[in-house]
Amino acid sequence: xxxxxxxxNSLVDRLDGPLFFPVTPCDDRERLDLDAFREHVRDGxxxxxxxxxxxxxxxxxxxxxxxxxxxxxxAAVEETAGRVPVIAGTGYATALASLFVAAAEEAGADxxxxxxxxxxxxxxxxxxxxxxxLADGTRLPVILYQRDNAIxxxxxxxxxxxxxxxxxxxxxxxxxxxxxxxxxxxxxATTGLTFFNGLPTxxxxxxxxxxxxxxxxxxxxxxxxxxxxxxxxxxxxxGDDPVTDRLIDEFYRPLVELRRQGAGYAVSLVKAGVRLxxxxxxxxxxxxxxxxxxxxxxxxxxxxxxLEIVDGL
Numbered sequence: 103x104x105x106x107x108x109x110x111n112s113l114v115d116r117l118d119g120p121l122f123f124p125v126t127p128c129d130d131r132e133r134l135d136l137d138a139f140r141e142h143v144r145d146g147x148x149x150x151x152x153x154x155x156x157x158x159x160x161x162x163x164x165x166x167x168x169x170x171x172x173x174x175x176x177a178a179v180e181e182t183a184g185r186v187p188v189i190a191g192t193g194y195a196t197a198l199a200s201l202f203v204a205a206a207e208e209a210g211a212d213x214x215x216x217x218x219x220x221x222x223x224x225x226x227x228x229x230x231x232x233x234x235x236l237a238d239g240t241r242l243p244v245i246l247y248q249r250d251n252a253i254x255x256x257x258x259x260x261x262x263x264x265x266x267x268x269x270x271x272x273x274x275x276x277x278x279x280x281x282x283x284x285x286x287x288x289x290x291a292t293t294g295l296t297f298f299n300g301l302p303t304x305x306x307x308x309x310x311x312x313x314x315x316x317x318x319x320x321x322x323x324x325x326x327x328x329x330x331x332x333x334x335x336x337x338x339x340x341g342d343d344p345v346t347d348r349l350i351d352e353f354y355r356p357l358v359e360l361r362r363q364g365a366g367y368a369v370s371l372v373k374a375g376v377r378l379x380x381x382x383x384x385x386x387x388x389x390x391x392x393x394x395x396x397x398x399x400x401x402x403x404x405x406x407x408x409l410e411i412v413d414g415l
Contacts, residue, residue: 113213113243114269114296116187119152120321120331121298123160125373126174127383134170136177138383142325142376143181149328151186152318154178158191158215160322160372165387171202175209189245193217196235203240213243215272218252226258237267247300249274256280256287263293272300272320276307282314302368303361305334305354309346312338322368323357326375330408333415345415353408360400366390367397374398378405 124146127138143154156178157163157171166174175190182188190206192199192214199219206214219232229252237244244267248254253275254262262268273281281297288295299311299319308319317339324331330353337345361367370386370393377383378401385392393401 113187113189117152117296117318119150119186120324120328120335121153121155121319122146122151122324123155123158123320123322124178125325125369125376125383126157126161126166126170127381128387129384132165132385132387134166134173135382135384136173138381139174140177140181142381142383143178145381146324146328147182147185149324150332151324151328153187153189154182155189155191155215155320156211158189158217160325160369161191162369162387162390163191163193163217165390168201168205172205172209175206175211179210187212189213189215191215191217192236194220195222196232199232199236200239203236203242207240207242211242213245213269214240215245215247217247218250221251223251226255229254229258230261233262233268234265237265240267243267243269245270245272245296245298247272247274249300253280254284256284259284259295260287260291260293263288263291263295268295270296270298272298273316274300274302276301278310278314281316285314285316303354303358305331305338305346306350306358308334308338309343322372323354323375325372326379327405327408330405330412333412349408349411352411353404357401357404360397360404363397364391364393367393371397371401375401375405378402 124142127135129135156175178188188211190211192202216236297316299316301307304319321331334349361371370390373383373386374393
């Protein structure tokens with residue numbers, strides 16, 4: 103019989119490399135461009151990603167129809183062909199989230215990233231009920247996503263970690279004291295859980311998270327500059343701080359400063375970056391808007407500079 107540890111290890115142990123959150127291409131009328139999505143996924147796998155997280159935040163999950171969602175997850179499964187895991191996003195309140203869970207499972211996903219429930223501010227028992235219900239309704243491993251209105255107390259994480267299909271927690275909240283207490287509580291309870299850094303432009307906080315033993319992270323930069331993301335990832339694991347420091351000082355910090363120039367830039371700048379590198383993935387979907395032209399120009403300059411640094415390493 104497959105134990106909880108078997109299920110957890112079969113997914114988590116395969117996440118070797120930056121975690122790739124592909125954008126979801128569309129045309130000017132916001133119709134899904136599945137061919138471009140397939141090419142985007144193929145490029146990411148070839149570049150060395152540790153997993154494909156399809157239809158998550160960078161993939162504009164809240165703006166996707168159920169049919170487009172199912173088509174993208176199935177396409178990601180086909181294009182990866184088992185070389186890396188495919189984890190599908192799911193969100194909204196429990197009933198609707200369960201429909202996306204079922205669609206991801208039918209499409210062949212290897213796991214689920216459970217985004218926060220829509221809009222409401224649940225208490226800890228409400229969070230327990232929601233995520234247990236999602237995990238009860240699937241055979242897939244589930245990774246919790248801590249951010250916004252889903253902030254877990256350590257005791258809640260310990261309780262959820264006892265569920266046989268809840269295997270990880272992605273932290274997009276950034277409270278290192280809370281995360282350390284959570285890691286310690288889970289470790290003391292010997293329930294087992296894998297933690298991920300899920301902050302926007304996670305490379306900026308990667309050294310701090312490494313100090314907590316958290317080395318797996320999502321990389322938005324991987325979408326449009328995978329060689330840069332891979333160089334940073336390898337330097338981080340090797341403890342080559344001069345390389346990580348240089349990339350932070352000359353690329354990642356200016357990128358974050360640019361990201362803060364506009365609402366929704368955590369997604370729209372990534373899509374613009376993919377277009378700059380030669381793949382037409384179309385605009386962002388409403389309610390997001392495109393970055394200002396001067397910001398796209400600045401993004402192009404930053405990408406060129408990062409590529410120069412990596413070429414010279």
